Amino acid sequence: MKKTFKILSLSMVAFMLMTMICGCGDGSNVTSTTGKPGFPDYLSSGTEGDFEYDQYKSYITITKYIGKDVDVTVPDKIKDTPVTTIEDRAFANDSNKSIIHSVTLPNTISNLDTSSFYNSRFLENIQISPDNKSYKSVDGVLYSYDMKQLVGFPENSSITEFTVPEGVTTIDNSRFAFCANLTKLTFPSTLKVVSDFSFHGATGLTELTFPEGMEEIGACAFFRCTGLTKITYPSTIKTIGENSFVGCSNLKTIEGFAGTAAETSATTIGATFVDLTE
Template identity: 30%
Template sequence: MMKKTIAFLISLSFCIISMPAYNADYKISAECVVENGFEYDISSDFAEIVSCSDDSENIVIPDSINGVPVKAIADNAFGECTNLVTVTIPDSIEYITGNVFSGCTNLASIEVSENNAAYSCADGMLFNKDKTELIAVPSQISEAVLPDGLLAIKELAFNNCSEITEITVPKSVENIEMYAFQGCVNLENIKISDNISYVGSHAFSDTLWYKNLPDGVIYIGKIAYSYKGEMPENTEIILDEDTKSISAWAFSKQENLKNITIPESVERIENNAFFCCYGLENADIPQNVTDIGADAFKFCSSLKKINIPQSVENIGDYAFANCTSLSEIDFPDSAVYIGKTIFDNTVWLENQPDGMVYTGKIAYGYKGEMPENTHIDIEEGTKGIACCAFENCENLTGITFPQSLEYIGGSSFVFCNGLTSVNIPSGVDYIGNMAFFACSSLKSVSIPENMKTIQEKAFYQCDSLENVYYSGTEEKWNCIKVAAYNENLLNCAIHYAESSLEKGDATCDGIIDVRDVTMVNQYVVQLTDMTEQGLLNADVIADGTVDIKDLGQIKKYIIKQISEF
């Protein structure tokens, strides 16, 4: 299950889309240069076009500037090029935002160098290299034939294509992003198969096709896309039995919606689906739903009870926040990934006693004022740490995770300045973005061999971090996907399993027994010294010192109260 969960998180959206690699770090040291109508941000290794003031009808984008390759085109970079008719993209370009040609009202054709490794073109339209994603369509195109094998129509792809009157979406297309057909005011005939799995908000709202539909629930394929028209008071809606998902913003701000019956066929409830449905009293979530999007039920102030089934794997940020009447929550015991403060400002949370709060098998957070020098032992059986669970808990000086733990959510320990060491158990394979952000006293961290993904800024501004104890080999360490801004983690001393580190073996004799307890005890009371390797082995807490806490853990291991450090 966690593999699917991680895929969801990395995508940062319910609609998973690939794009060329793009290094955002360059802006820290970028130099602004204006030349031949282009404004560039230039770093040491590549340049980005941020704007263009050239009023020519035909523009050929240069492949380099001052000897630096031009690799990126920023959002709305050509927004003021109203005379532009054709544009040619060189082979050096690796990253283009979908909105790059917004405002080019006379654009008729986009051409791409055949040698470009990231992008391609067909019939004047811009695609990714293998034509699985449609990125931009010139506004002067009146007919668009989309290729079989296309998987996604990107955000604003058909922006202001007012000449188009009909479109056939291939059966291969799975995702249509938000505002995909914005400004297509004459688009009247649309053919879409039932294979579509995601339609973003306002994707068709400007079209004649949408305007000609009758009021009520609008379906696109098997997706409940939106509610059109004015909803009567105390409305009760029963969705079609074969509905697969509820689109983002589908029923948002429908204050007169009282009840909705969601069929068992539904698998996803997208972001903001019922946002600000103040009158919504009942919304039973069926047994096949896997994802509940960010803000999905936020501000549903009449909602009193919610049942979250075992099938749910991801709950987005603030999904049930500000549901001020919500007092009863039936939560599963699975490893649900929980976003930021999903139950904040609910009666349920208000009724929880101060201290650790759990939702099923997830550590939701710490409620109330935390005493100084607090050490928390997370309950055995806990499978995840929710996003922002211990955010700003400056009095937290230690935490013990159970062996049952599978993930540590984003921002879960951000600004926990009292933490000096963290021992991550063997079952954890994912650490969320900014998980230990600005833990300024953190000196050491133990990372298991099972680790697969460490997200962006997970250890950013951990300026005291000195040692990483990794239970695998250097080769396996190099296979971990470590995202940007984790230099504090990567630049400190990394101790691999192959370095003969044997936790608990203070005597370095290859056996962990009472002799190791005696050695550590004598060292703690300053009756003996230990070898450098012995000190590394004895530091089972991995906080950079050997003390009574390590002694206690070694004793527990010998008498089999714990099976590993």
């Protein structure tokens, strides 16, 4: 039987002020996983067509798309060197005012930065060569080749209700960030980890229920999810990252099991905690 009680704590307003001081930023401060100039194998930087890039001894990293095309195709080679890596915010529309609707990646891509598609506000579709052995695209959504990681969900996808496929264990950083059209997400029983900023600015989501077996929620995972009213956590949840609920002004209810991270997070933000322990 559910037991509902109000957790007495600091007010939501005080918490929000505190966490804004600590700072979630805008989600773009996720640490880059790609190489930078100064690494031993770095050779030079340049521009080829509509792409800025860094050249290393054996590969090319795309650092920025600077063109104006709606549909963008990334080349498989620059200067006869394979393009293997897409840098953080490479397709962001914050500087060149491009309005990219679709991105097609070549078979040579083997490394996508944690925020490669971050702030691509008009992106509707991500495709990749069927010959690529690192990633695959299903209905415009990008996954690792083994389908265990959800790697890229277009921010302006027309999908409103989405079911993460069974077998996915990890939702990478910022993968549903700014996906305001999403109103409902269903998670697979295999899900274990939701990474930092995963739902940042996904304002259309109102309720989220995570499956039994889920263990970890990253920092600022629900940052500015203003439509979110309720979250349900399983008994297996171990960690809920810092500042996960900054800007969640309508989050009033957290369901979970007494003594877990779910109860702790409810205490922190002053939400109503619903104990699912029978």
